[in-house]
Amino acid sequence: MAVLQRSSTYKAEGVVLSRRDLGDADRIVTLFTREFGRRRLVARGSRRPTSQHAPHIELFSRVRLVGGVGATLDVLTQAQNLEAYPRFREDLAAFAAAGWAVELLDGLSEDGEATPDAYAALVAFLGALNQRAADPEPLLSALALSLLDVHGYAPELWQCTVCSRTIEPGAHAFAPRTGGVICSTCSHDNASHPLSVDTLKTLRFIAHEGLTGAARLRADPRTRAELRTALRAYAASVVERDIASAHILERVGAGSAGPAAR
Template sequence: MPDRQRLYRTHAVVLRRRDFGDADRILTVLTPNYGKLELIAKGARKTTSRKAGHLEMFGHSSLLVAKARTWDIITEAVSVESFPALRSDLDKIGQASYLAELVDSFTETGDENLAIWDLLILALQELNALEPGSRSAPLLLHWVQLQLLALAGFQPQLFECLGCDAELEPVTNFLSLSEGGIFCPGCAAARRDVEPIEADVLKVLRFFQTRTWPTVRNVQVRSHILQRVDNLLHRYLLTVLERRLKSVDFLRRLQHMDAPPIRAAAAGAAPALPTAEESA
């Protein structure tokens, strides 16, 4: 991480904020060069504050920061990308809150990680641009989950058996959340910490793990497969983080309220992922 001078400039995305004193705010931000920081925006809650509009949740801003003893002080802030849909659309508010909390959970203060910064910016840009109720939103969240797990050192092993290192066959294999990967049927027989994972579910997880977002964006996944992927990733994140993210309950309530069905690909539509039998 580069040394911070008495005054330094940085780009930042606001992950979390809390009120402090009569008019200040403490912001947890992610930056490309300094990692995650806690900064203070003095007077940001005053109606006359010039900085307040440039320090909104999920916003991408350019900051001038002064070093201080407890929290470095934001002296100037200019919006780079405001992502207005992430503060006006209820579904996107929930999804952006989840992304911010997820990144916050996987990063440590002061640890530079440019790849996570790039992933967050891409995710916020794509989420902001999606049409309301887009079927791509859950794909984006699951793709980000797997990319972030890889960048943080918790990538699940989805291609070779954890027990014998053999390449996994397109059959029902067995997942161990605690071990972070898959066992073949032979190796799983002697274990009690595994659960079956269908071949098509494993195929979707592999696809999300290894493809770029432009490729994932246009794929269609059968609803029951996507629900199973959602459940497995949710429980794997619980295992890794050892706590439940606060935004998950809100996001799940929104999904149950108005989530549109995800249909199989029709003629002329985006291609659906092939089944395990078709890809074998």
């Protein structure tokens, strides 16, 4: 992993995770970079109408940048937009799904810790989500499972996380606190969310097939709701904070319904 020294400059490719105002004209921009993980940079003057930085640091954009290492925050000196993902400005469900994804990644990340697999997964997800016909929720489920796996938090989907018995089709549930699926016997003593057979099959399918499989998936309303609830609760338990964008996505009711995965 590359180590950045104070006062040095660096080049990187990254995705804009968040922005917040600083003073009268500046912004603090948080990016997840391929080379150096999460970096926080001051984009000086980026709120001015004449700023050269402003068009290149829109939320969720993939950019090429040059930064200078500072004592507390880096300084953005150059930025070039590589991909702006126009669907996110027009489709609230896609925007909320992208927000859900970057909130999770931000919560899983440490400043300066490069995770190339997580970066590649995020970029692939944003590209797939930008397709107008894409259903945001299955793609988001695939990305969430991938990011959790990369960071060592993949949920257990085959054995009860309490008694270790193999999960048999039936009245099983998902327990965020124990890290995955629990059997009907153990579900009585643990805070859990209902998980139908179809939803468990769908979770396993997405975990195995990734974005490619998720793009083909058409889940029924019950499966979608159970997936949404289980993954939001589990992600929140891992990063120890609520995923705010998840509530927007739930209200929007993204995507179409169809038969559950088998």
